[in-house]
Amino acid sequence: MKFVIAPDSFKESMTALVAAQAIQTGLLRALPTAQCQLIPLADGGEGTVATLVHAHQGEMVLTLTAGPLPGQTIQGTYGLIDNGETAVIEVAVADDLTLVPRQQRDPLLASSYGTGQQILAALARGVQRIIIGLGGSASVDGGLGILQALGARCLDDQGQPVPAGGQGLSQVATIDLSTIDPRLSQAELILASDVTNPLLGPHGAAKVFGPQKGATPKMVVTLEAGMKNFARRMNVTVGRDFSQVAGSGAAGGIGFALLVLGGQLQSGIELMMAATNLSQAIQTADMVITGEGRIDGQTSFGKVPAGVARLAKQAHKPLIAIGGSLGDDLSALYDMGFTAIFSCLSSVKSLDQVLAQGPANLSRTAENIGRLLVLKSK
Template identity: 45%
Template sequence: MKIVIAPDSFKESLSAAEVCRSIKKGILQRLPACEVVCVPMADGGEGTLDALVDATQGHRQTVSVMGPLPDMQVDAEFGMLGDGETAVIEMARASGIELLSNEQRDPRLTTSFGTGQLISAALDAGAKRLIVAIGGSATNDGGVGMMQALGVRFLDKYRYPIGHGGAQLSRIADIDMAGLDPRLAKVDVVAACDVDNPLVGVRGASAIFGPQKGATPEIVEQLDSALTCYASCIAEKLGCQVVNVPGSGAAGGMGAALLAFMQAELKPGITIVSETVSLPDQLQGADWVITGEGRVDGQTLGGKTPAGVAKLAQSMGIPTVALAGSLGDGCDALRQVGIVACFSVLSKPCSLAQALASGAENLTATAFQVAGMMVNLPHRE
């Protein structure tokens, strides 16, 4: 039997490579003769840089940049792929939610400025193509901070530059493009999105992702209004409509900025990673696929790794099982993309801290049980 393990990371617990190793351990304990192929995946969020750089034998460079809050400095990596011309910018490295404690999370204040500094550093290193992975953000600033770092000035009605953070977007009255880094006109930019949400509205950046970044219902309303103002100014000054573009709401609206200011192609991150790691080739001859991430629910269908892996496996007639730290509403809908079963790796009630700390052993134990199921069921649909 051949089993392909192709998971995302379990956020704040294990990297995708560590998830692979833990699942493989459990499978081989139950099925020691099984052929197990590990393919660490990502969908535009955390881990995308590692997946792409490792798959192409590239390298990493570290830069000191502004963190998610203006008074923070962080050391963040960007990657150069094996072709020596393509840079991977993972915004979570500079502007990610995991860089902040729960008490520090406030999307009215957080900024994507450091991500812009990473892009500038990649251009300094000679990048001719940029893949900007925009999942895992702590921000809701529409990518304004990123563009401020790259030379764009966002001005209020008195012609004063606005400050940092999502709340500042409601002040934007004009956009001055004169200082935009001219090198951006000579590079191709692809935005690796992990969701397909629009910029504003009930499925927009603020409403869907604001609460996990520290936004109360009142703050969500404030931020959605600010992004609406921002989008209107982009339409008026740049002639670009970004409000309803799928993926424009990714990373607190960074998708909109990449589209409007860099003419980026918004592409599902799972597609980019699958192509780079040659996932279709890895799946050849497989009987089962195991995927997963920290949480699996109805939103998984919106561009997340488990759904992307399962769709590809389904097209090849291979059933997929998903493992997750927690399961939410909507898991049943995942059957439409080929996920035949979803399992939480938690075997008993515990705190979040305990769940994160025991991720590896829980994955191994669950994989052992899943392997027992697989050996007693038909492999192919």
């Protein structure tokens, strides 16, 4: 029996590759002769660089940049593909939410500056195209940090640079983009994301993503007010309002700044599936297995399992999904092409325990799925 195993990462527990390997380990315990093709995926968030570099046989480049919090310095990587003509950068590297302990998460302080430094490093290599995966950020700064790193002058009413992080948004009085590194204008910017949220409003960056990154209700109000000011000042500078453009709220509003700089949004999962030739692999498989940290009603909106489901349904292949946890109403997912959906949680435990035991729980669940298939074949 041939399986295509194509999961996303399980956030803060395991990468997509580790998840795929865990599923394979469990299946082979029950089905020792099974053939498994591992195709770890991403949707623009964590794993985007690894997926594209692996698919294109590219290379990883080390960088030393600022981290999301003041005073942090981190060693990260970005990818080079297409014979060095294309750089692949994840927001979830220099601005990674997992770099900040839960008790220290504060989007008023967290900045996207390090991601801007990675863009500069890629430009120094002479790339013609930069793919930026939007997702997994610790910041809710509207891309202010990226702009500052690239050389933009974001000044307060006294003509002084505003502080980094979400706290600086409300202090912006003038924005000068003419000082941005000129090499950026010569490179194509592709923004890999399936998030359609705008920058502002009830579905905007502050109100939707702020609490996920540690914002208290009071912080959300502050961030929303700051975003409105930032968007208004940017409108004066560029003569266009980007704050309601679909995807401008992605990655804590980083989508907004990169759209202003000429970035073009592309579906993250479609980009990944094309790069990995997933459709062709599914055509020759007997069964497809996917998964991610949580499977619920939001899964159908551009998440990795939804993309895999579409291809599996087109190929008339059964699809099994494994989630760390499941939402209440999964009926729409069955209609999309999911054959069965499992949770890999074994018992009620603390979040830290669940995250640490993720690979083992995933392997156990995959083994039980394999044993059901053995039973069916008898």
